[in-house]
């Protein structure tokens with residue numbers, strides 16, 4: 001075999017049709033639950049000013065420090081142009097949009113959801129890609145434990161719809177206010193005075209830039225030291241504890257099970273109070289399918305009026321993997337109902353019109369428009385796994401008939417051409433046809449004859 005000239009770049013992949021069945025299924029569940037709960041769809045751009053992500057997510061987080069995909073400027077002379085980066089997640093872009101479009105004037109909270117690709121220049125490995133897909137929920141404008149509980153409930157419902165809930169484990173924590181965190185960070189720094197020498201170089205740097213990241217360090221030496229270090233929950237103000245207790249009560253009332261995890265902090269700077277992640281029950285923190293938390297200071301930090309918010313992002317590739325592992329079957333709507341084979345110039349013209357008529361009725365139809373023999377067209381029909389094949393040879397055109405073949409039964413019959421469409425509709429069942437109709441806001445179908 002000759003060497004492939006082009007391959008997809010490292011860490012990214014094609015979403016092939018077989019996976020799209022699942023992607024569509026996941027999107028449907030997300031859209032359905034989002035609509036039920038009053039969320040509206042938003043699509044922030046795929047790239048934004050790099051500074052937005054730096055300010056929002058934090059310049060010393062892994063995502064910004066190592067994983068941002070920078071987008072080249074058009075030319076050095078174009079000074080009006082800014083430095084851009086591909087979005088590594090949705091929250092910063094959605095909050096920027098909330099401020100830019102004056103959404104604080106809307107009734108609060110503003111509930112938004114997004115679905116689409118995100119980019120991180122991660123080291124590619126299983127479940128970790130450079131382009132992956134997220135769905136994202138954000139509730140902006142109110143801070144209350146019941147809002148957090150409701151958001152978690154919507155996510156819970158999505159995982160339940162996708163039949164992977166029992167494979168997941170909800171981990172939850174309260175990381176306090178930003179003041180609590182500041183005090184804790186100081187205490188951590190104090191604790192490490194004199195111990196820096198025992199830290200690996202990477203963590204010694206983190207101690208200066210973002211000490212909280214030592215908590216989930218993978219380095220053994222750091223882990224040993226962290227065991228004796230002060231813990232965040234010693235610094236959390238009673239107000240936050242009250243907030244957390246209320247949230248857990250609401251979750252209990254909604255029948256949501258969780259594990260309290262005091263070392264869960266999430267890597268992003270903007271969180272306060274509630275943080276949560278859905279972990280794979282068998283592998284734990286690695287390959288979480290989604291996570292989120294409250295970000296009451298983010299909008300102000302980005303230049304807006306102080307506005308609280310809470311959000312969640314789910315990773316679609318990892319969810320898809322769980323669905324396949326769990327044996328969940330996504331519906332396949334791409335099957336071919338009818339394959340039309342033809343021979344001769346007259347038959348080809350008739351075939352074109354017949355294919356068009358069948359398609360308009362919602363019947364998935366493929367026409368063999370090449371010049372192959374009828375025999376090889378029949379083989380093609382088999383490979384397409386068509387349920388029925390229609391054969392139009394020169395003889396049939398002359399007699400105004402057509403041959404209808406049931407592929408599974410291996411039986412065929414000749415019939416008048418004018419009867420074949422209703423016969424196919426009857427065989428497939430009118431309720432199984434794939435109708436596509438655009439409805440206007442009054443629920444009326446558009447008239448295809450107009451404009």
Ligand code: AMP
Nearest residue numbers: 127128129132288289290291313315318
């Ligand atoms: P995060 O906010 O970083 O926790 O990301 C939210 C979710 O997005 C994660 O739980 C993953 O399911 C997914 N995710 C994040 N980064 C990647 C990646 N590099 N490849 C695939 N999925 C990812």
